[in-house]
Amino acid sequence: MDSVALFLPQLFNGLSVASLYLLAAVGLALSFGLMRVINMAHGEMLMLGGYLAWLTLMVVPGAFGILLALPVAFLGTAAIGALVHMGLIRRLADRPLDTLLATWGLSLILQQAARDLFGAIGVEVRAPDWLAGSISLGDVVIPSARLMIIVMTLLVLGGIALMLNRSRIGLDIRAVNQDRMMASATGINVRKVELTVFCAGAGVAGLAGVLLALLGPVTPNAGQVYIVPAFLVVVMGGLGSLTGTSMAALILGLFSALAQIFFDVSIAQMLMLVLVILFLQIRPQGVVAVRSRALDV
Amino acid sequence: MSDPDPMILSAAGAAPGAAPLTAPLAARLAPVGKALPWLALGLAVAAPWLLSAYDLNLLARFMAMAILALGIVLIWGHGGILSLGHGVFFGLGGYALAIHMKLADLPQGEIPDFMQWSGRTALPWWWEPFSSPMFTLLAVLVLPALVAGLFCWAVFHRRVGGTYFALISQALALAFATLLVSQQDVTGGFNGLTQFSSLFGFGLTRPSVVQGLYWVTLAIVVAAYLGLRLLLASRFGMLLRAARDGENRLRFLGYSPTPVKVAAFALSALLAGMAGALFTLHAGVISPALVGVIPSIEMIVWVAIGGRYSFAGAILGTLLINIARDSISSAFPELWLYVMGALFILVVTLMPDGLAGAARNLIERARAR
Amino acid sequence: MKDESTRDLLLAVDGVTVDYGGFKALDGFSMTLQRGETRVVIGPNGAGKSTLCDTIIGRVRPTEGAILFRGEDISALPEQLIVARGICRKFQAPGILPSLTVADNIGLAARRDRRWWRSLGFGIPAGEQAIVNDILEQVGLTARRATQAGLLAHGEKQWLEIGMVIATGAELILLDEPTAGMGPAETRRTAELIHSLGDSRTVLVIDHDMSFVEQLGATVTVMHQGRFLAQGDVQAIRNNAEVASVYLGHTA
Numbered sequence: 001m002d003s004v005a006l007f008l009p010q011l012f013n014g015l016s017v018a019s020l021y022l023l024a025a026v027g028l029a030l031s032f033g034l035m036r037v038i039n040m041a042h043g044e045m046l047m048l049g050g051y052l053a054w055l056t057l058m059v060v061p062g063a064f065g066i067l068l069a070l071p072v073a074f075l076g077t078a079a080i081g082a083l084v085h086m087g088l089i090r091r092l093a094d095r096p097l098d099t100l101l102a103t104w105g106l107s108l109i110l111q112q113a114a115r116d117l118f119g120a121i122g123v124e125v126r127a128p129d130w131l132a133g134s135i136s137l138g139d140v141v142i143p144s145a146r147l148m149i150i151v152m153t154l155l156v157l158g159g160i161a162l163m164l165n166r167s168r169i170g171l172d173i174r175a176v177n178q179d180r181m182m183a184s185a186t187g188i189n190v191r192k193v194e195l196t197v198f199c200a201g202a203g204v205a206g207l208a209g210v211l212l213a214l215l216g217p218v219t220p221n222a223g224q225v226y227i228v229p230a231f232l233v234v235v236m237g238g239l240g241s242l243t244g245t246s247m248a249a250l251i252l253g254l255f256s257a258l259a260q261i262f263f264d265v266s267i268a269q270m271l272m273l274v275l276v277i278l279f280l281q282i283r284p285q286g287v288v289a290v291r292s293r294a295l296d297v
Numbered sequence: 298m299s300d301p302d303p304m305i306l307s308a309a310g311a312a313p314g315a316a317p318l319t320a321p322l323a324a325r326l327a328p329v330g331k332a333l334p335w336l337a338l339g340l341a342v343a344a345p346w347l348l349s350a351y352d353l354n355l356l357a358r359f360m361a362m363a364i365l366a367l368g369i370v371l372i373w374g375h376g377g378i379l380s381l382g383h384g385v386f387f388g389l390g391g392y393a394l395a396i397h398m399k400l401a402d403l404p405q406g407e408i409p410d411f412m413q414w415s416g417r418t419a420l421p422w423w424w425e426p427f428s429s430p431m432f433t434l435l436a437v438l439v440l441p442a443l444v445a446g447l448f449c450w451a452v453f454h455r456r457v458g459g460t461y462f463a464l465i466s467q468a469l470a471l472a473f474a475t476l477l478v479s480q481q482d483v484t485g486g487f488n489g490l491t492q493f494s495s496l497f498g499f500g501l502t503r504p505s506v507v508q509g510l511y512w513v514t515l516a517i518v519v520a521a522y523l524g525l526r527l528l529l530a531s532r533f534g535m536l537l538r539a540a541r542d543g544e545n546r547l548r549f550l551g552y553s554p555t556p557v558k559v560a561a562f563a564l565s566a567l568l569a570g571m572a573g574a575l576f577t578l579h580a581g582v583i584s585p586a587l588v589g590v591i592p593s594i595e596m597i598v599w600v601a602i603g604g605r606y607s608f609a610g611a612i613l614g615t616l617l618i619n620i621a622r623d624s625i626s627s628a629f630p631e632l633w634l635y636v637m638g639a640l641f642i643l644v645v646t647l648m649p650d651g652l653a654g655a656a657r658n659l660i661e662r663a664r665a666r
Numbered sequence: 667m668k669d670e671s672t673r674d675l676l677l678a679v680d681g682v683t684v685d686y687g688g689f690k691a692l693d694g695f696s697m698t699l700q701r702g703e704t705r706v707v708i709g710p711n712g713a714g715k716s717t718l719c720d721t722i723i724g725r726v727r728p729t730e731g732a733i734l735f736r737g738e739d740i741s742a743l744p745e746q747l748i749v750a751r752g753i754c755r756k757f758q759a760p761g762i763l764p765s766l767t768v769a770d771n772i773g774l775a776a777r778r779d780r781r782w783w784r785s786l787g788f789g790i791p792a793g794e795q796a797i798v799n800d801i802l803e804q805v806g807l808t809a810r811r812a813t814q815a816g817l818l819a820h821g822e823k824q825w826l827e828i829g830m831v832i833a834t835g836a837e838l839i840l841l842d843e844p845t846a847g848m849g850p851a852e853t854r855r856t857a858e859l860i861h862s863l864g865d866s867r868t869v870l871v872i873d874h875d876m877s878f879v880e881q882l883g884a885t886v887t888v889m890h891q892g893r894f895l896a897q898g899d900v901q902a903i904r905n906n907a908e909v910a911s912v913y914l915g916h917t918a
Contacts, residue, residue, distance in 0.1 A: 276468075
């Protein structure tokens, strides 16, 4: 009974951690599948989302504020994503490692700017009362904010899946993902597709930032906490696969939460890295392998 | 796919002497260019008489870091492997020596003060062997190379790509630093290990020892520089560059690229470990703040500024950035992060071959005139 | 047990299928090569020609079937061991090592001991140096031996890679579109180069260019949608109605 009481909340905790990993990683994974580049400043999109939520609540306090903060954060970070893509990522096309370095430089600047603008200690976003409480299911008490994170993640995931599989732009994205040259030859504007995916990814990270703000104070390095696990999710997930990324996030989120029952956080983190490296020994192509000639080149 | 590599000729040690210098300007510049490295070496040897004790100590630290930078040129410039976790190998070397010095300072049967404060009563078992100087020296060299070799092999033998490698190496740096902080009772936690009084019986405060250690560091820089140039000029260097430019071509010529990469990576980690040990000696401290994610990536900026293909550029870049860092961050600490961020963006987008590349362009332009 | 015909059999591709998640790039494809033979494989785009090369060389693993080289199934060997058995391939896009010199490109290919720790030395040993000189002469790049390979013209890169493939000493050489991007004069020289290999090497050429195929004067195998379609000399293939309809895009 005792072990169950310990296990279940931690399992639920793991689900919410996995949700945050996924929201942080999904934009990275989709852009990586499309362009083979990683934006190291992606974590700062989470941070910006958090600060945008705080600013929104300054203007519109209360329950409505937090709902308003979601679109504000999405659009705000997506707009910044557009600037990053046009100013940096596009310039460094075909130089994936240099892109890592340049975007990391940007990440440093954004963090320091946040420190100068909002202070190093961070700002507190007060969750509205309906989110501050918790719901109890039998013995297990579930904080509402964490439930909201899981629900939001499912909504976002559904939205992305719908966009990829049902919309015109989704078709274009899949085409570019499979064979860039052919897609471009059939008249698809590859640059526009890349820009769209990049902005949407940044926007989703901004949403994740709002959710993070419900859990604790928004600090200048809020993004750093989640970004390294998000990178591992991308590595483990497989090239540009939504299913693979989701499964990897789930595996790593649950693993991290459950490992923390037995070990302290730092050892759990090390074990997570070991898990990913071991996983690559078995499936170097990631959870979901796309077998295609285009990927061999 | 791969970056162009205009520095190959000079970096591989094959003198680009085929084209005779025709322009008078270039002819006048050539002897200066030849004399420059000797001048730099002469100044470096004479530094103990030219600099104050404080500045000499700074220079010694930066020289130690330059050893690590040389290793990064090998793997990043010539091997195409971007490591965002070299702080780990720097740290392994540093902590290995620091543990030894901590033990050497202790009276018989006592444990370090920070262990007492966290309620420990005995040394952890893995501290014990470090009381031997031989074991420690061996650990400084072998431990980083071994960890790096295993890590690199685990990722590359399953042909996981270079971007993945960079991300995983960063995760390694984060995990290592977090582990050091959290296991405070055996690692000294956030403060790390500090306050060493002697090394192998030599008092670290004696001026002659300080000078001697500086020269040892300088000698290792020179030896590493020459050794790596020789290595690049060998067939191994050829294979390494081939693995960077056409891993598949190499594979279908019957070579296995993985061991070449692993060997180069392990060698660069060995250099990083030495750098960490020497740095710990000169700075008198090793701590998580010196080995985590941000320091690891800062190491890349030294090399990026100097020029990723050039060993001389890497030494220069390391010295320049660290001198700049020292003067800027003491006066305006918050400014330094902006400078670093901007440097990364500007160098990578505008000057991917760094200072060495820019210098080379200038020489070539002078020659062409 | 070995009779006359199997002793001369070098390569047998035996019912190989390569399945890319439902799309079969090769579909139960079989063919054989005799020692010393030169063979041309043609077929419309997507016929599976390059996948055939990929499969022989171990870049792609067959879903079904086997690849027998000198009677041994090599379809599960790592690439470098397949090369060590004596098969080497020229890629479609020139697969040279751009930052090395022309001579070093060939020198690397000519080395017989390819274990990494044997690379801790300088220069190319004398025995292999002779091979390098011969091959530079053969592919007409002697004058450019000290040039960085990345600076060569497109046609020269193609010849350099052919030279590298020959230098490995492989008995079976796969040339994937060796004349891609070449003019008529260069194409003719390439055909002469392949001829000059004589009977000592077995060569499998993939190409589109029918005039080149004619110059080679070899047996032609036609592939279509991953399957074997026809085989014969150039004339017979030209007169084959099924082949013509495939190339014109009709289903036979």
